Amino acid sequence: xxxxxxxxxxxxxxxxxxxxxxxxxxxxxxxxxxxxxxxxxxxxxxxxxxxxxxxxxxxxxxxxxxxxxxxxxxxxxxxxxxxxxxxxxxxxxxxxxxxxxxxxxxxxxxxxxxxxxxxxxxxxxxxxxxxxxxxxxxxxxxxxxxxxxxxxxxxxxxxxxxxxxxxxxxxxxxxxxxxxxxxxxxxxxxxxxxxxxxxxxxxxxxxxxxxxxxxxxxxxxxxxxxxxxxxxxxxxxxxxxxxxxxxxxxxxxxxxxxxxxxxxxxxxxxxxxxxxxxxxxxxxxxxxxxxxxxxxxxxxxxxxxxxxxxxxxxxxxxxxxxxxxxxxxxxxxxxxxxxxxxxxxxxxxxxxxxxxxxxxxxxxxxxxxxxxxxxxxxxxxxxxxxxxxxxxxxxxxxxxxxxxxxxxxxxxxxxxxxxxxxx
DNA sequence: TCTGGGGTCCTAGGACCC
DNA sequence: TCTGGGGTCCTAGGACCC
Numbered sequence: 001x002x003x004x005x006x007x008x009x010x011x012x013x014x015x016x017x018x019x020x021x022x023x024x025x026x027x028x029x030x031x032x033x034x035x036x037x038x039x040x041x042x043x044x045x046x047x048x049x050x051x052x053x054x055x056x057x058x059x060x061x062x063x064x065x066x067x068x069x070x071x072x073x074x075x076x077x078x079x080x081x082x083x084x085x086x087x088x089x090x091x092x093x094x095x096x097x098x099x100x101x102x103x104x105x106x107x108x109x110x111x112x113x114x115x116x117x118x119x120x121x122x123x124x125x126x127x128x129x130x131x132x133x134x135x136x137x138x139x140x141x142x143x144x145x146x147x148x149x150x151x152x153x154x155x156x157x158x159x160x161x162x163x164x165x166x167x168x169x170x171x172x173x174x175x176x177x178x179x180x181x182x183x184x185x186x187x188x189x190x191x192x193x194x195x196x197x198x199x200x201x202x203x204x205x206x207x208x209x210x211x212x213x214x215x216x217x218x219x220x221x222x223x224x225x226x227x228x229x230x231x232x233x234x235x236x237x238x239x240x241x242x243x244x245x246x247x248x249x250x251x252x253x254x255x256x257x258x259x260x261x262x263x264x265x266x267x268x269x270x271x272x273x274x275x276x277x278x279x280x281x282x283x284x285x286x287x288x289x290x291x292x293x294x295x296x297x298x299x300x301x302x303x304x305x306x307x308x309x310x311x312x313x314x315x316x317x318x319x320x321x322x323x324x325x326x327x328x329x330x331x332x333x334x335x336x337x338x339x340x341x342x343x344x345x346x347x348x349x350x351x352x353x354x355x356x357x358x359x360x361x362x363x364x365x366x367x368x369x370x371x372x373x374x375x376x377x378x379x380x381x382x383x384x385x386x387x388x389x390x391x392x393x394x395x396x397x398x399x400x401x402x403x404x405x406x407x408x409x410x411x412x413x414x415x416x417x418x419x420x421x422x423x
Numbered sequence: 424t425c426t427g428g429g430g431t432c433c434t435a436g437g438a439c440c441c
Numbered sequence: 442t443c444t445g446g447g448g449t450c451c452t453a454g455g456a457c458c459c
Contacts (some may be wrong), residue, residue: 035427042427042459058426076427103459191457222433224457251429300426347428404425432456440449 004236005120007109007143008150009092009127012158014105014137015043018084019074021136022412022420030071034059034417037257038075062133080394083413084137091134094125096339100240107149111241123216124166134284144169147238148231151293152178152206172234181207189228194221198202206232210366246353247284253278253294253347257404260343266295266395273348274329275395278322281350282380287318287354287359291325293332307343309336318354322379326394 010015015033020026030047034040041062041227043051049067053062059073085104092099096109114123124141124405142153153169156178160167169175185195187206203209210232218226226238252273260266270293272373281288296308311332319325382390410418 037425037427039425039427040425062426189442190458193456222456223434247429247430253428255427258439298426345427429459431456433456434454436452438449438451441447 002235003145004116005094005111005126005143005145006150006240007111007127007141008102008147008154008338009107009109009114009131009139009141010154010158011088011105012138012140013045013049013073013162014085015076015081016045016048017080017137019072019077019409020045021084022409023072026072029423030069031074032062032066032071033074033076034407035076036403036405039253039255039404060281066346073407076409079411080409084135087135088131088137090137091131092127093334095130098240098242100242101244105333108150108240111143120168121166124168125164128165138165140165140167142167142169144175145234146231146236148188148228149175149234151184151248151408152182152232155182155186157251167402168384175234176207179210182206184209187228187232194225197221227274234413238291245284246355250277250280250284250288250350251347252280252352253349254403255298255345256343259298260346261341262338263333263339266337266343266346267333267394270329270333271326271350271395273346274326275322275391277348277350278325278376279380279383280396281353282320282356282376284353285356286353287320287339287356288325288350289315289318289354290350291315291328291332292349292351293329293336293342293346294349295340295346301302301342301344305341307338307341309338311336315350318352318359321376322357323372326392330394 016031019031028047029045029050030053031042031045032048032053033043037041038059040056041053043057044055048071051065051071053065053071062071065071081104090106091101092107092109093347094113097113098110098174100108102108109127111120111123114120120143124143127141129140130136140154140157141280142150142155142157144153153167157163157165157167161163169178182205184190184198184203184206185192187209188196190209198209203212209229212229214226214229217229230237249260253417254269254273260269260387290312292312294308294310294311297306313328313332315324315328369390379390382388412418412420
């Protein structure tokens with residue numbers, strides 16, 4: 001039996017690259033993309049990284065740098081990123097027999113059968129060139145016998161220009177060489193907390209971790225860390241998941257552009273989140289049994305009056321009906337609402353999901369299932385079309401959850417009226 | 424003045440049962 | 442006075458990822 005080979009394909013500076021694709025005029029300029037509400041930096045172009053802009057810094061802290069270096073700033077444009085992501089993934093589907101879309105800008109490929117035909121490096125280069133040709137997106141490719149090592153290979157392909165963006169890490173000696181110069185915190189699954197704890201134990205590099213006793217580490221930490229150690233030693237513990245598993249929870253939450261103190265306003269906001277969450281739920285073809293609503297002040301407040309609370313309910317029968325969810329959510333809000341609080345964030349969470357088909361009905365609870373289904377389908381159809389939107393009165397007349405998006409780029413690829421023009 | 428959103432998995436500890 | 446042991450289920454919270 002041949003041992004498995006995985007490739008990790010990862011887009012470089014994905015959001016920033018998406019923005020640059022349609023703006024050749026800023027090709028070599030530093031670019032940053034901000035989170036919702038134009039809050040934090042969530043993506044940086046190569047040039048912006050070189051200036052020293054860190055991932056996750058609040059926008060207001062880099063105002064001077066932006067001015068000084070002429071950094072081009074964008075609000076996040078998820079419609080654009082999702083569309084570009086689809087194009088990249090479709091290209092990958094043509095290049096490899098099995099693809100796992102791992103996130104918006106990354107995919108694992110199963111290359112187990114490929115190594116007979118061509119060298120790994122050649123294949124990786126072909127992937128890189130083809131994706132660039134088809135989409136304009138630059139990707140790096142890392143290949144190795146486990147997902148964790150493939151991640152590491154990709155990290156190195158990005159970090160070391162001499163690799164040409166493609167790294168074959170299938171050989172043991174090369175794995176050891178790379179791991180011995182890579183900080184343990186760069187390993188997939190090792191975050192800041194674990195890094196600190198591992199360093200206490202004298203584990204500094206990826207190689208140190210690979211050399212640790214997996215049984216011992218499991219006892220000390222968890223089964224997850226044990227798996228990571230085995231993966232670093234070339235033992236594949238994580239399989240390729242071609243079919244995305246059904247979601248287990250759906251969350252819709254926002255920080256507000258300005259604090260909210262008015263209950264009626266909060267009701268509208270929660271209504272909007274429920275609406276959106278229910279839409280996602282139906283798109284997944286699932287129903288939920290459990291609904292949670294939460295509201296809170298800002299963690300960053302220094303003065304008193306911090307407040308954070310959540311309330312939840314379990315339905316007798318799973319539902320995907322926005323009306324039922326919204327009624328329940330508003331009751332939950334009533335139960336946790338406190339006056340004279342400056343709320344900064346709120347959200348709703350749906351859990352205990354199950355397939356929408358074959359729902360067990362409640363004998364004593366007369367819901368008109370047919371009508372509900374028809375109404376929700378119609379609602380989703382209207383909102384998917386381009387002839388206007390339909391929403392519930394309790395969400396307010398205009399969507400009150402407009403957030404700060406001062407630097408939004410056009411919907412180049414998803415709206416005819418925004419299509420780029422060549423003059 | 425100004426600090427994102429949406430997920431997953433694992434573990435510890437309490438409640439409860441026999 | 443003396444007060445078991447083992448199992449399951451649930452939840453909250455921590456840690457991680459992108």
